[in-house]
Amino acid sequence: MSEILIVSDNQTRIDTLKIILTFLGENCRSTSYAECLSVITNNQSLAAILIDGETPEIAEETIEKFPESPFINIGFQLNSDKAFKNLIGSLYEPITYPSLTELLRKSEDYYTANRPISSLVSGKTKLFRSLVGNSKGITEVRELIEQVAPVEANVIILGESGTGKEVVARNIHYMSKRQKGPFVPVNCGAIPGDLLESELFGHEKGAFTGAISARKGRFEMAEGGTLFLDEIGDMPLQMQVKLLRVLQERIFERVGGVKTLKCNVRIIAATHRNLENMINEGTFREDLFYRLNVFPIETPALRERAQDIPLLLQELVSRLEGARQASVKFTQGAMRSLMAHSWPGNVRELSNLVERLSILHPSHVIDLKHLPHKYQYDENGSIQQEETSLDETAERDAINAMFRYAEANPTAPEGISPSAENLAPMDTALPSDGVNLKEYLSDLEISLIRQALDKQDWVVARAADQLGMRRTTLVEKMRKYEISRQKETDNN
Incomplete structure (x- = not known):
């Protein structure tokens, strides 16, 4: 199992780093400078070494002695001008999550590239960054993945849509002995039933209309690796029978073919459906369910x-x-x-x-x-009342102000532009030649604002009060229509 090593004589720094790494779900340990050489020499599964740069000379010497191990310098600037290939980068306090995870990801790439495959036992750092969290449910999922990955048992992943079932499947594959082989996903619910057989098993030339050449199916493409059958609950019954045969006998034929092909593929299935209920309803085969349900993993809802x-x-x-x-x-x-x-x-x-x-x-x-x-939820966990946008509020306030003014002044206000002359504010009769409602409302709004400002000697707060709107709304309206006392004076 790969782990992260912290090399430091500063206990406070060690404790801080352990808290951060444990919070991320990483497997970590620490050692002093005095013991680090023997610890690194005897541990071939260090995915990253976080070395305290407080003593730069010793840190550089350690980095240079282990060119196959990825190092991350913590806290201090190194003195040497040497370019260490295995020095992935430096982190300075306060350490941030994005910078740390990015360097851990680079360290993992370096570690993978410089170690033989046999030494990469679990790839845990990649696993934990794919399935982050400290809740009981996600912790159990990580533990189950580690248990089932090294064996060849069929796995079924259960859980609601969007819970990361394919992420779980990919981690099982990359932590298994088949990690060098392909990982081939198939969404059984996205492929029409009459095409699913050809998609899974392939077809020979001329097997059906449009089959102008032979084609490999997903089983052949996944040879030596893992086939992920997503939404297995959506697979038609006739296809379930054929899949069961492959699981039992490890052989199949292409559509339109007579040659029997052997397959060496690990099956991982997933579904958001309740397969046991489907068995009772007769829409899912019981024998296939027990073939797939060797090792179930349930992904928790968010x-x-x-x-x-x-x-x-x-x-x-x-x-x-x-x-x-x-x-x-x-x-x-x-x-x-x-x-x-x-x-x-x-x-x-x-x-x-x-x-x-x-x-x-x-x-x-x-x-x-x-x-x-x-x-948007408040402190009590209740969804907040939706606030009306500024434009909607301004529009509503302006219209209300128009009608209030119209009720108090049954004749049309002075200053209305010619486009609105034929329609009184509260008159519901539409002129025979029609009206541009948007222009009419704008003209009426401008006129009312100017009158209110004139009556209140351009005191905006009092004018807003007379118009029945907030002061800030009136200011926005004045800015929109370029209304100012100076302009009004110049125009007069």
């Missing part, structure tokens, strides 16, 4: 592990930064609000939200007000 949302947000933001996209940060208020949401779309919904916010508010700090309304 609402059941809301405590993991801050870590998930950090991971999603880190991925955006890794892809060199504009990232965002979240305030505590925004995080608390997101933790109160029910997340029917689970982690996929959260991922989509983060990407949307990064487009709408690139490189900004996301507060509660920046979240879409359905994600």
Whole structure:
């Protein structure tokens, strides 16, 4: 099992790093400078070594002695001008999540490239960064993955849509003996039933209309690796029979072919459906269920592990930064609000939200007000009342002011432009030649604002009160229509 080693004589720094790494789900240990040479020599599964640069000379000497091991310098600037190939980078306090995870990812790549495959036992750092969180449910999932990955048992992954079932399947594959082979996913619900057989088993030339050449199926493409059958509950019954035969006998034929082909493929299936209920309803074969249900793993819904949302947000933001996209940060208020949401779309919904916010508010700090309304919850966990936008509020206030003025002044106000002359404010009769309603309302609004300002000697607060709107709304209206006392004086 790979792990992360902390090399330092500063106990405070060691404790801080252990807290951070444990929080990320990483397997870590520490050692002093005096013991580090023997520890590194005797441990061939160090995915990263975080070395305290407080004593630069000793740190550089250690880095140079172990060229196959990836090092991350912590806390201090090294003195040497040497370019150490295995020095992945440096971190300076305060250590941030994105910078640490990015260097750990680079360390893992270096570690993989410089170690024989036999020494890569579990690839745990990659696993834990794919399934972040400290809740009981996600911790159990990680443990089950580690247990089942080295063996050849069939696995079925259960859980709601968007909970990361394919992520679990990929981690099982990359931690198994088949990691060098292909990982081939198939969504059984996205392929029409009459095409699914050809998609899985392939076809020979002329097997059906349009089969102008022979084609390999997903089983052949996954030879020596893993075939992931997503949404297995959507597979038609006739295909379930053929899949059962492959699982039992490890042989199949292409559509339209007579040659029997052997397959060496590990099957991992997934579904959001309740297969036991489907068995009772006669829509899923019981014998296939027990073939697949050797080792079940249930992925928890995001609402059941809301405590993991801050870590998930950090991971999603880190991925955006890794892809060199504009990232965002979240305030505590925004995080608390997101933790109160029910997340029917689970982690996929959260991922989509983060990407949307990064487009709408690139490189900004996301507060509660920046979240879409359905994600805005108050401190009691109740969704907040939707606030009307400034434009809608201004429009509503202006229209209300017009009608209040019209009730008090049954004749049309002076100053209305010719386009509105034929329609009194409260007159519901439409002129025979029609009216441009937008222009009419704008002209009427301008006239009322000017009259109110004139009557109140251009004291905006009193004019706003007379018009029945907020002062800020009136200021916005004056700016929109370029109404000012100076301009009115110049025009007169």
